[in-house]
Amino acid sequence: MISLKPPALKLAARRTAATDLRPWFGPIHPSQPSHVRTLRQVNPEPEDTETGANDFILSILHASPSVRDSKSYLSSFGPQSRNSHQKLKPTVNLPDIDPRPPLVTTNVPPPSIDAVKQQVAEILDPIQRHTALVKIQGPFTDVQLESICRGMVYLEKLGLVSVIVVERDDWKRGEDHERSDAIEEALRIVKALEGQGARARPVLQAVARLGPKPGDPIDVPTDSLVDPPEAHALPSDLGAIRSALRAGEIPVLVPFALDSFCRTVRIDANYVIAALARGMVEAAQLSSSTPMGPYEFDLTPLRLMIINREGGIPSYARSGLPHLLVNLESEFRHIQDTFQSQWFSSHPSALSNLRLAQACLTYMPKSSSAVVVSHRSPRSLIANLITNKPAQSSSIPHALLSGSKKVTPHTPTIIRYGLPIRVVRSIHELSKPKLTALLEQSFGRTLDVEAFYARLDASLDFVIIAGDYAGAAIVTNESDPTDPSSPPIAYLDKFSVLPEHQGDGTVDFLWVALHDESYGLGLASALNPNVGGRQGRGTGRDLVWRSRATNPVNKWYFERASGHVRVGGHWAMFWCDAEERIARKEASLREAWGIHGLSFVEEDEMGRAKRWGRIVEAIPSSWVRT
Structure with missing residues (x-):
């Protein structure tokens, strides 16, 4: 018997922020044949009071x-x-x-x-030391600056030394005292760093030059995602930064640059940081052949950190709350196009910071990331350094992030260079050798190539491809073997990512695209412009898939699924409800809430799990038996 919650509770579990989503570990136990989310109070995360x-x-x-x-x-x-x-x-x-997280039941010790x-x-014992480019975008009070500088000191203890550029939102170009104000702010930050036990050095001379770097093309293509450079930095301009780092000091820079007449002028800090990102990478490449001694640094910046008062970049899909993870390759233009007018007041620097991240990550290593964070979230800087991931997975539905996982205006936005995402709907558009290599490397098994592609040829709905087959999600249309005339279901046949891309955001990018093309269709949150995708137009379908009951990935699936049930002897079947249908029913229940006798299972859901189970069990294996 499958026990489901009443419609109102089921909708609440999907649409409110009160659901307990603690990770689920281990296989599905036979005594618990099915599971759908239940409501449970989660204790809020305590304030950061330790010092x-x-x-x-x-x-x-x-x-x-x-x-x-x-x-x-x-x-x-x-x-x-x-x-x-x-x-x-x-x-x-x-x-x-x-070390045990609270409220978690697990069979794993x-x-x-x-x-x-x-x-x-x-x-706590780093041997290699690297740099991060940091923009401290004030104005901040002394207390706020103390908290920020404490975070910079913590990062230094972990091996990441900040190269700080100061900026303030209340500065205006052309003011009489703009240069002296910038110097005063830099000295104030140096004092705050030293108050936290760090050694810091103000760098008051210009480290950037106005205009593009000599030899760069003058004309930038109109379809280029990167703004033309406003400034550049040569390796020879970085002497003051190198000197500070060698002396064990955190360099604090003013946003100065040399113009064509060798005059020092104040410019936007974003131009200086973009110039440093490129210049420091090029300088590191020039010195890469020289072994580093104990006081040498790899100048290549591994992180870009933007610390401001407004928080992360607002998302239309989260009703103005911040994006958790941004894939620049596929979302850059779309974020700009969907930026709402009221956000120009509440988040005036969001788009300029997004463009800064795009400019810097173009030159930084592909494993690098940028974080846009409010001064109220100092711990997130350490979390980003160690995990290189957002505070919460961006592929978990927004309504299911609750308790300590709740998204707030101060939740950071992590930005990755990412991969392009495209959707294909014909097997003839696929590169079978690349897809086969991806599946075999991801699953560690040998694909039954002939049988697998013959089945796709007959039942393929679509395939989402990340990059050059770095990841793929394959969805097929599967019919009930006992009732071929019934509508087929959307079945997630394969979801795979190359091992070298696991942990770099590709998994979340791929699942978000899967949401947009299947169970999320019809909602504003599915408007992402995947090449070949539906851009949110259409009617969402329930998405069903199976996994071995002992598969450790089931924990990840559980966090994203509407429910699961044990089928057959070895399978766990998961599903995601079509969100547009849930939203419509939620609206109708608001009007009919006073009516008594609502069924625990809605009519169109009667017996669906049993029907899905028959279909799922009948799908043949894709692998060569060993």
Whole structure:
């Protein structure tokens, strides 16, 4: 027997922010044949009140780094080779903290306290040191600046040294004291950094030059996503930054540049930061052949951090709350086109910061990211450094982010260079060799090529492709074997991402596109302009898929599915309800709420899970039996 909640509760679970979405671990137990979300009160996240060393350690634990996150962090900040500068690991005294997350039921034993301490100790002992470009976009009070500078000091302890450029929203070009005001603000930030125990150096001379770099093309294509450069920095201009870094100091720069007459003028900080992003990457490439000593830095910036008062970039799909993760390759133009008029007042620098991220990430390593964050979220800077991911997954429906996962105006926006997303609807548009290689590498099994593509030829609905087959989601139309005349269901046949792209945002980019083309169709949140996609036009369909009951990925599926049920001997079947249909029923229930005798299962949902189960069980395996 399948027990579903009443329509009102089911809609509330899909559309309100009160659902408990703690991760689900382990296989589906036979004594629990089905599951649909239930409402449960979640305790709000406590305020950040700790200070000192414990605050630093708790900030790391608050990031909740996974094993993959920790390995990724240590691959950049840990020892790189035998020639790397080595040092003895210090003794790190960590508080006794229970590593088990609250309100989680799991068959997997939690990590021991010693294991958690060891993980944190490794993170606290960076060997390689890298740089981050940071824009402190005030004005900030002394208390706010103290909090920001404490975050900069924490990042330095983790091996990421900030190259700070100052900016204030209340500065106006052409004022009499604009240069002296900029210098005063830089000195104020230096004082705040030193008050937190750091060593800082004001860099008061110009490190950028107005105009494009010599040799750059004069004409920029009209369809280019990157603004033409307003300034540039040569490797020889970075001497003051190198000197500060070698001396163990955080450089704090004023937004000055040299004009064509070698006069120092104040310019927009974004122009200076974009020039530094390119100049520091080029300088690092020139010195890459020289082994780094203990006081040398890889100048290549790994992060761009924009700390402001307004928070992240507002999203039309989240009713003005911030984007969690932005894929520049496919969303840059669309975010600009859907930017609402009222946001020009509430978030006046959002689009300029988005363009800054686009300009910088064009030159920075593909693994780099940008974060746009309010001064109210200092811990998110550490979380972004260690995990390189948003605070919450962008592929979880907005209505299901509740409690400590709730999106607020101060939730940061993470920006990745990303990958283009396209949708194809014919098997003849696919590169079978590339798709086969993707599936086999992702699943670690051998594809039954002939049978698999013969089935796709007969039942393919669409395939979403990320980049050059870095990831793919395959959806087919599957009919009921006992009732061929009934409408087919939308079945997620394969969802796969290359191992090297797991953890870089591709999984979320792909699932968001899957939402837009299937169960999210018909809503404003499905308007993303995927090449070949429907741009939100159409009627959403329930999306169904299966997974082995012991598959560890089921935890990830559970967080995104409307429900799941055990089918057959080894399968867990998941589904996502068509959101446009749910929204319509929610509206009708508002009018009919006073009517008694509402059924626990709506008429059009009677027996659907049993029907889906028959279809899912009948789908043949795609793999060669071993």
